[in-house]
Amino acid sequence: DAKTTQPDSMESTEGETVHLPCSHATISGNEYIYWYRQVPLQGPEYVTHGLQQNTTNSMAFLAIASDRKSSTLILTHVSLRDAAVYHCILLTSSSFSKLVFGQGTSLSVVP
């Protein structure tokens, strides 16, 4: 499975914008970049995904490098509810895809 690299932890302050980086140097051309987040004792929550173009939704903005070897999840005006472990996952084009979770980035948000 293609691998991603994320910092173990990051900290932000309420109301700020936080940039969560993800490196995927060996990404294949047909692999999507998915972001999920998980808070303790809950199931993972879908955040966003993209292939080549930057994407945005109500939860986050995903910036994908032009060579696709890295991406950044951008959360604006973070709140305490955004504190979670954020997972950057590559989803292969094979049928019946499975998500391969790593350690992710533990984002803490302070008041």
Added chain:
Amino acid sequence: GPKVLQIPSHQIIDMGQMVTLNCDPVSNHLYFYWYKQILGQQMEFLVNFYNGKVMEKSKLFKDQFSVERPDGSYFTLKIQPTALEDSAVYFCASSLKDCQDTQYFGPGTRLLVL
């Protein structure tokens, strides 16, 4: 977003007993998944299921594990017999399509095997 439900939320059983974990997937989804997460560890894929068949399973999906979705009802994970190392949180997920489609997760069933 779409909701996946799991029943029960917690289950405590004695080693060697059988347990069935139930998942109510998103109503129009066709692909179903189970993942296992031991406390403090990464979540790991167990199995995926489509059209009444297991399509792929991991090494964690032991012979004591089985899945089914009889007549479009709950998608179930059965463990028979259970072992101590089966204690974990089991998450169900579903997606509308197969490859590269968004999977939506349930809240998990916390299984404790004594």
